[in-house]
Amino acid sequence: MTTTATSGSPRPWAVLLLLAAVLSDLAASFWMAAQSHRWLPVAASAAAGPVDDLFALEVGIGSFIFLGCSGVMLWTLLFNRAPKYDLDNGDPIEGNLKLEIVWTVIPLVIVMLIAWKAIAVSTTLSTLGGKVRVSGGHAAMHGAEAPAAAPMAADATAAANPIDVIGRQWSWEFIYPNGVHSSELHLPEGQRSFLRLSATDVIHGFYVPAFRLKQDLIPGSVIDYSLIPTRAGRYRLRDSMFSGGYFASNQTDVVVEPPEAYEDWLAEALRQPLRPAANAATDLYNQRLARGDRGWATVPPAPPPLVHVSADPEAPHES
């Protein structure tokens, strides 16, 4: 039995088949790119739009390549199988220089285009400000008291008065310029909020999926950060950098509200008495002690911060 070598001038049905395959691959890829927005949480910050679009672009290109390659593999599986007891060899093709150049250059162009677009997105968002290292002695672990790094944007008053975000094992504390202490983060909708991130014990990650933003809090460093919430609602803020024993419980909420409501909340919060924040890690640790301290070693949770407003663990979050 001999194989039908694909040489000579292309046959019309082969060209048509190839065209149909490429077109259906394209259609499927566009469909996947459109679908990709549904795989992500609600979009609640200015970053979400560009990030989701970039992701959709990658889903589209990726789908095209994935379906194209696996389509060819499927074709060979269906039509290039050796019948049983057929010990013949296939076409002894050792390579094709033109083809090899094409499949070197095209991926290069694609990834460089994606990188170029990604740099443009990062430049637009410009969420990350300066980083000041505070090393040595007591001050290193109490970075929040360190002098602020240079303001990063035109909004000088807000930038000069950032909200302090402090990560601990395992609690979050937010200190507002007016002196409000809170264990949930309230932010005004539609304005750039300035944050100053620090950690007192180990590395933590400030991660709000609905914002598509994440930044580590590093002990011994104070990191300026800013973001623009764009949609009112209650969203999860999760610790994204593994921080030991009760890491999984180290989450709280971000509440985005219209600027007036935000101002009201700030004023009302200041009238509340300071009390220890509700803290899931402490509860779990106390349960563990009550059961005889079984399990593997962990440092005990830091005392919950004293706050005017404590996060409500039962409040439903949107994402």
Place this chain on the structure above:
Amino acid sequence: MTSTTPAPPFDPRVLKAPHPVPGAPNNWRRFLSFNTDAKVIGLQYMITALFFLLVGGLLSMIMRGELITPAADLVDPTVYNGLYTMHGTVMLFLFLFPILNGFNNLLIPPMIGAPDMAFPRLNAAAFWMVPVFGVILMASFLVPGGPSGAGWWAYPPQSIQNPLGHFINGQFLWILAVALSGISSIMGAVNFITTIIRMRAPGMGWFRMPIFCWTAVAAQAIQLIGLPVLTAGAVLLLFDLSFGTSFYLPEGGGDPMLYQHFFWFYSHPAVYVMVLPVFGIFSELFPVYARKPLFGYHVVAIASFAITFLSLIVWVHHMFYSGTPQWMRNLFMVTTMLIAVPTGIKVFAWIGTLWGGKLRLTTAMLFSLGGVFNFIFAGITGIMLATVPVDIHVGNTYFVVGHFHTVIFSTITYGVFAGIYHWFPKFTGRMLYEGLGKLHFVLTFIGSQLTFLPMHAAGLMGMPRRVASYDPEFAFANVLASLGAFLLGVATIPFLLNLVSSWVRGEKAPPNPWNAIGLEWLLPSPPPAENFEDDVPTVISGPYGYGLGRPLVEDEERYVAKAASAATGA
């Protein structure tokens, strides 16, 4: 050949061999000695590694049992942290690195026509460090406070908190084990690279060398360049943990970010140390089972070194959200994306090899096809992770867990399985059962998609990695992943059954059961102690001459006849 006296079941020269031969006396003792034969060391590596695959798999199934419900209810969160740390550590340092070194030991000398490795004692010493640090790591389950629960990254300051204050603690033993593993791998790398450079058969120039050997050199070069950095970083971590230094502690003027650079400078390339030999395995197997020359052999060979070079300049992509300045993020995004080019070349070359071939779907071929299919998917999610703004969202989430398990399991481990099914007859002298092999493949393929695809979805929705409990909205994806993981556990049953029963009583393997081209297939199965001994063939053409009608070596018929007569005992 028929004769009245029963033929001995193996090549008589094999009896002198120190490696195990079915039916030969004292088989098991050969494994437990400080044996310097590369084939014994290769099997020692593989059996040790497969044992630890079961250990690591068991740990992962307890983890998936915990994660099948949102609350932390099966084990204490601290226990979960220890389990996931040990799962990662065992799978990388005690399963994948050792099993790939097993392939190196078994394949490199016969493939290049060498009698053994360049430094047999160094080789044996490198192997015997594996059980030593394996025992150290397992012992950490028994010390007060339990094993390390800091993840396989062991980022300070969390990793050096040492809650109980004992000098000997889980983290201490963990660092010790990782440092020993590093030293063992460096010793192995010196040996493999020297062997390939110095001990090739006459006529085997670089561009007549099988791709597996190319990728072995490319991978082991990474070990030589990168591992000293990780090992030094780990020693500094040990000093911080045990001797009160503060290289990484801000209180004492150190910086935790320094460790992250040390760690990822090696540990990202480490993925290429594991994946490059598997690319080599795919490049060996596709020509055999598609009956075609490897498409673009020269470019595929050189692309291995392009990957080696690029892998050493991408590490900061693990630190995009660690306070890395924007210019540095952009730089490392570009270098990371460039890796798509040489890996793309390889993938397209494999597909080109399949095109117009005569495919034989043996178990080894199925695992290769499945591995490449999964790798294309993982490559695409890898580009997404390299993209700074997208990584800022999905970094440190289950999207990453899904991505790297698709690489580490669904590509690398598939390649390992493919290699085992392909070369098992060569080194044990017995055929594996194809039926059990195909069952293993089908269960593994379904299980791995079910486990790792939903992880991507959970990560996109914002589920952080390494959590012992999670919000209820992630429950559906996690139930699927857990069911998949249990299925993967079931899939190992036909695999182990196949290995054990085939080795004991499988059909005897001819010298070249797959009708493959390569020096190792000119040897009897199993090969005698020093492979070709004094009769090393002269290589006269490239390695994948399927359908080209060119003999691989001078006097090829004589070698084929010699191997065949050894097999029948005539």
